[in-house]
Amino acid sequence: MRKKLLSVVSMALVVGLLGGCASTKPATPAQTDTASGQKTYKVAYIARAQSDSFAAWLANSVKEEAKKYPNMKLEVFDGQANDDKENSMIENAITNKFDLVIVQPNSGESQRPYVEKVVKAGIFAITTNARISGIEGASSVDAQPYEQAAVNARAALKQIPQNAKVVVLKGPSGNFHADERRKSWQKEFFDKRPDVKIVGEQIANWNKDEAMKYMEDWVQANDKIDAVISMNDNMAAGALEVVKGNPKFANILAYGVDGTAEALLLIKDGRMTSTCLQNANELAEKMLDASNKLLTGKEKVINTDIGNPLVTKENVDQYIEILKKSGSIK
Amino acid sequence: MKIRSNFWSTVKKKYSIYMILIALFIVCSLANPNFLSVNNLTNISRQLSVTTILALSATMLIISGMLDLSSGSVLALAGVFAVSAYKTTGSLLIAVVVGILTGVICNVINAIMISTFKAPPFIATLAMLTVARGVALLFTKGQNILQLGNFVELGQGSIGIIPIPIIFLIVIAILTWYLLNHTRFGRSLYAVGGNEEASIASGINVHKVKYTAFIINGIFVGLAGVLFMSRVNAGLPNGAINYEFTALTAAIIGGTSFSGGVGTVGGTLAGAFIVGFLDNIMNLTNVDSYMQQIVRGTIIALAVIYDIRTRNRRANSMLGRIEDKGVVENK
Numbered sequence: 001m002r003k004k005l006l007s008v009v010s011m012a013l014v015v016g017l018l019g020g021c022a023s024t025k026p027a028t029p030a031q032t033d034t035a036s037g038q039k040t041y042k043v044a045y046i047a048r049a050q051s052d053s054f055a056a057w058l059a060n061s062v063k064e065e066a067k068k069y070p071n072m073k074l075e076v077f078d079g080q081a082n083d084d085k086e087n088s089m090i091e092n093a094i095t096n097k098f099d100l101v102i103v104q105p106n107s108g109e110s111q112r113p114y115v116e117k118v119v120k121a122g123i124f125a126i127t128t129n130a131r132i133s134g135i136e137g138a139s140s141v142d143a144q145p146y147e148q149a150a151v152n153a154r155a156a157l158k159q160i161p162q163n164a165k166v167v168v169l170k171g172p173s174g175n176f177h178a179d180e181r182r183k184s185w186q187k188e189f190f191d192k193r194p195d196v197k198i199v200g201e202q203i204a205n206w207n208k209d210e211a212m213k214y215m216e217d218w219v220q221a222n223d224k225i226d227a228v229i230s231m232n233d234n235m236a237a238g239a240l241e242v243v244k245g246n247p248k249f250a251n252i253l254a255y256g257v258d259g260t261a262e263a264l265l266l267i268k269d270g271r272m273t274s275t276c277l278q279n280a281n282e283l284a285e286k287m288l289d290a291s292n293k294l295l296t297g298k299e300k301v302i303n304t305d306i307g308n309p310l311v312t313k314e315n316v317d318q319y320i321e322i323l324k325k326s327g328s329i330k
Numbered sequence: 331m332k333i334r335s336n337f338w339s340t341v342k343k344k345y346s347i348y349m350i351l352i353a354l355f356i357v358c359s360l361a362n363p364n365f366l367s368v369n370n371l372t373n374i375s376r377q378l379s380v381t382t383i384l385a386l387s388a389t390m391l392i393i394s395g396m397l398d399l400s401s402g403s404v405l406a407l408a409g410v411f412a413v414s415a416y417k418t419t420g421s422l423l424i425a426v427v428v429g430i431l432t433g434v435i436c437n438v439i440n441a442i443m444i445s446t447f448k449a450p451p452f453i454a455t456l457a458m459l460t461v462a463r464g465v466a467l468l469f470t471k472g473q474n475i476l477q478l479g480n481f482v483e484l485g486q487g488s489i490g491i492i493p494i495p496i497i498f499l500i501v502i503a504i505l506t507w508y509l510l511n512h513t514r515f516g517r518s519l520y521a522v523g524g525n526e527e528a529s530i531a532s533g534i535n536v537h538k539v540k541y542t543a544f545i546i547n548g549i550f551v552g553l554a555g556v557l558f559m560s561r562v563n564a565g566l567p568n569g570a571i572n573y574e575f576t577a578l579t580a581a582i583i584g585g586t587s588f589s590g591g592v593g594t595v596g597g598t599l600a601g602a603f604i605v606g607f608l609d610n611i612m613n614l615t616n617v618d619s620y621m622q623q624i625v626r627g628t629i630i631a632l633a634v635i636y637d638i639r640t641r642n643r644r645a646n647s648m649l650g651r652i653e654d655k656g657v658v659e660n661k
Contacts, residue, residue, distance in 0.1 A: 050472050059472075208474075209558070217373070261474075
């Protein structure tokens, strides 16, 4: 009797749960009419990881930019730097019949088949930062990681002295931007300057604290370090924190990518040499503009890039103004 | 002859970790001349200060049969709150208090989940790991807090030639050693970790012991958060990733047993310095990142194997003694 009761209750629970699941995710129509008669489109933005400071800046910018488009209803999802979670979110967006899905891949190739599924389902797809290239029917809005590093590397060809000793801080292995930026430094700088010696090279995972630790050790191992070549600004700032106030390293050169608030302030103070601005605001603007054009039928596929401006002491003020407007610098 | 062999076995059992540390120190000194410089040794201590504070509180928890996987995330949360408090008030004291309070609140929640609701420490603190990091990211919108002014003095400054974080580490190490070895609370921690049921039977308030351990853990983690942010000169919501594992590694290498009831402050300090020396020498000699990961992983594996073998040997010798006395009948 007790067993019977238990199985009936279990069945009721299962049925209830299934019903609940179904009711929380209704298959809403792709487009709905608003009171004004204008069509609204459901847009999903699936971020790589909101815990990554650049990804967070981009997600915040996308949310801000979306306010300018009353015909779009944006929902932001956090992939939590996990391929599996991000792929599930892309599948959910298909199931929930979003009209357009923007994917900031965690590791491009893992998301490729899922973005292909989005296109197959007749939904617009945009990949961004970094783009997944070669998907027929999908669009992309991105920066060019190779070029972001190259603008620094070309400047460094003239700035880094003969027979210099340099250290290199890399992003996580397998990350498209990390790998492309390192490749760019190799081709655009190290291959052309065989006199330059790398005395330390480590993966600091984009993190300031990890970069600090490596730099502290390198400073002990080397009497002279002429330049810090970093694949992002966070790590460059960490390395510079270590040699702050040390007269032996007063003339050290430091290169980064991203144009974070900290890097711009360091360039302004003359402590960092240059960075390449990866303007999240510009990315967001282009992304929402592309979304609008795709959804309203003005374009079928869009592939576009933002600029790769080199930020130096000479032009840093104009970029500080941009970050002040976005609230990143107060 | 037997006395001599007993002496060596006692020395090996009690001091093997220190002998490994000394041997490693000598090898590192020979491997790179820069290793032995005062600057480098100060550097290592400064680098180790935050993770060793976490390792000491991890040791305390593991001794009592508990665990804190959330310490890295709580550290980041306490740190960004402390930085914000400093930027708002300009008071270092208020920043430190806010940091410590944050650590304590998070750890009281850990204690409630573990002691009151009987959640396994692994699960409860894993939940806190996610929540605390989430709150830190939500609070800062994922962006670093910059321009900290004099806040950096705490993490980057020195008193005489001794860096301030090292002074904090020394004070916390002495305090932990005193708590573990000279207080009733310390004895209770070992007892609870050794055998919780027996502790209850002997009148120890296990509930109170667990709450106190987590509150002390909260104080240490909160303080570590303030030191960390001050050292890196930024409020990093994404900082101190995986620090809890570095802390656990130091504790395990130092001989703290995951099954509870065993662990010392000296062992954990030695474990932390073994990890620190290894990291340092690998960086000084420019060993590849991937190779560094392999070396670290191998050391953890060896430490755990050593711990298991020691426990088995101890259990076997105890069983042997019981058999000798004829207590075990079915043999």
